[in-house]
Amino acid sequence: MIMMNKMFVSVTINLFIIINQIHISYAILDPNDFLALQSIKKSLQDMPGSTFFSSWDFTGDPCNFAGVFCSGERVISLNLGDPRAGAPGLSGRLDPAIGKLTQLAELTVVPGRIMGQLPATLSELKSLRFLAISRNFISGEIPATLNQLTELRTLDLSYNQLSGSIPWGVGSLTALTNVVLCHNHLNGSLPYFASQVLTRLDLKHNSLSGSIQPGSLPSSLQYLSLSWNQFEGPVEYVLPQLTRLNYLDLSLNRFTGPIPSCVFSFPITNLQLERNMFTGPVQPFNEVSIPTVDLSHNMLYGEVSALFSTVENLYLNNNRFTGAVPTSLMDRLMAGNVQLLYLQHNFLTGVPINPMAAIPLSTSLCLQYNCMVPPVQTPCPLEAGSQKTRPTSQCMQWKG
DSSP: OHHHHHHHHHHHHHHHHHHHHHHHHHHSSOHHHHHHHHHHHHHEEEOTTOOGGGGOOTTSOGGGSTTEEEETTEEEEEEESOOSTTOOOEEEEOOGGGGGOTTOOEEEEOSSEEEEEOOGGGGGOTTOOEEEEOSSEEEEEOOGGGGGOTTOOEEEOOSSEEEEOOOHHHHTOTTOOEEEOOSSEEEEOOOOOOOSSOOEEEOOSSEEEEEOOTTSSOTTOSEEEOOSSEEEEEOTTTGGGOTTOSEEEOOSSEEEEOOOGGGGGSSOSEEEOOSSEEEEOOOOSSOOOOSEEEOOSSEEEEEOOGGGGGOSEEEOOSSEEEEEOOHHHHHHHHTTOOOEEEOOSSEEEEOOOOTTOOOOTTOEEEOOSBSBOOSSOOOOOGGGOSOOBOOHHHHHHOOO
């Protein structure tokens, strides 16, 4: 009998400890956060091969769940999905209950197959500083109420299926440092960005349109990509204000007017202005130290500047350049210092090169379809066509 009583007492004590531990595990986290995590898990699933939610056992401490980080009784960071490169992501939808995590400072979602719209309740996350939901299938519009996230530093909604315009309220957020909305279906005009600490703006591969107004982009920008949109109008009063740029891509738009000379002095490695409607002569202030300059497929005219002789990869093809190619440019090409020089489809009349000279094997040179017979035969890209020289009638009509 004494032995049975001892066993009973031992079982009772152990049961009490287990119950107490369960109670503590529930009590560690704020009830609203606890319920929010439950709702989030119900609306999402691991894709085949993913085990992200295997640790989300609500009989334990949610602050020990994968991707959940707490401070005190509140969730302050939520990283949904395995962050390892190439790891399978999640599927499902983002539950509106995510707005109950009101102390959340960071919310990320790894690439996967999450669909549906962004919950409007994101605007309730007043402490949010980092929001990155990219490479999924999020659709609908960017909630205008994101303008309430006054602490937001990074907004990355890239590689989704978002439509509609960029809310002007997003542009009003003064703490933003990174805005990445590329590879969506966004349209409309570019909002004014009020943040004076914004360093990265990536909007490529959308359907944005309209002109870029002076003052709409802060001088703090270091990275600007607007390529593959439908922007139009001049940039001659916009780019001179962006002297800190170390990356600039305005390609595949409808920009017009002259290219400001100052851009050739920017500390960048790749200047991409191709496939627009830029006009006028191209006149750098000094020798261009940018390794790659692509001005192809515009309506630029005048003579090719000798200040481009220091560029390693120079695309001037499909413009209206006239005159002779600078001797200094050809000298550097023959010395192997210029790796690529595309001058095809212009109105050039001469190239200072010995027809018997051997072009360095490391160099790509294309001269065809100008107002001259190319003095040397070199391989050209297929899009250059097979015609070696322009018709005389075109050369006579074009006056530069």
